[in-house]
Amino acid sequence: MSCKEFETVYQEVFPFWREISQGDREFICQNSYALAYPKGKNIHGGDECSGVILVRSGSLRLYMMSEEGRDITLYRLHRGDMCMLSASCVLDAITFDVFVDAEEDSECYVISGPAFAAVSERNPDIKIFALETAVGRFSDVMWVMQQILFMSMDKRLAIFLSDESSRTGSDTITLTHGQIARYMGSAREVVSRMLKYFAGEGIVEVSRKDIKILDKKRLRRLAL
Numbered sequence: 001m002s003c004k005e006f007e008t009v010y011q012e013v014f015p016f017w018r019e020i021s022q023g024d025r026e027f028i029c030q031n032s033y034a035l036a037y038p039k040g041k042n043i044h045g046g047d048e049c050s051g052v053i054l055v056r057s058g059s060l061r062l063y064m065m066s067e068e069g070r071d072i073t074l075y076r077l078h079r080g081d082m083c084m085l086s087a088s089c090v091l092d093a094i095t096f097d098v099f100v101d102a103e104e105d106s107e108c109y110v111i112s113g114p115a116f117a118a119v120s121e122r123n124p125d126i127k128i129f130a131l132e133t134a135v136g137r138f139s140d141v142m143w144v145m146q147q148i149l150f151m152s153m154d155k156r157l158a159i160f161l162s163d164e165s166s167r168t169g170s171d172t173i174t175l176t177h178g179q180i181a182r183y184m185g186s187a188r189e190v191v192s193r194m195l196k197y198f199a200g201e202g203i204v205e206v207s208r209k210d211i212k213i214l215d216k217k218r219l220r221r222l223a224l
Helices: 003-013 022-030 113-122 124-150 153-168 177-184 188-200 216-223
Strands: 032-037 042-044 052-057 060-065 071-077 099-102 106-111 204-206 211-213
Touching: 003 022, 022 032, 022 113, 071 124, 071 177, 106 113, 113 124, 124 153, 153 177, 153 188, 153 211, 153 216, 177 188, 188 204
Parallel strands: none
Antiparallel strands: 032 106, 042 099, 052 106, 060 071, 060 099, 204 211
């Protein structure tokens, strides 16, 4: 892609864009790349500085990994969302490791981490934007922790199914039990048992391919 095409997008998503010099704008564009990731591809791992990622299509998953290999989904990114935690060289205060995978075939714009960090050192507005973007995502992370620590499994699953239905605009959830467990930081067997209970209560219908919500009102009551 040309610098002009990147600039057209960046002036819409970056509030600081018109406040920085033309030279810095060109530098960011010259260090930007349009990349396509197949489903399942690991995009960012550990403490590397992969860069600032802007999702143009598809979906990404951010997660943390334990020493035993268990992962917990922190949040998911969709079209128009931005990942700042993948640019650890921009945010020195971020000391924990996060991983990013493509949940589905995805297209992204990626700004080189070192290039973005260099420009942010000259422009406090960029540093403030990066911090605000990262801090804004911590509310999502705390919500995940709150669910894991303090909520019952039936309530957590009801919240997840309700949120996923609202996000996709469909009563059919096309995710496997394993995927749902991974997003919720639980075990597949636990999710399967709870879905079986929901199905027995007439709340959902479970098949090998998907989960169909039958009683949205009752599901919402469980989520309260």
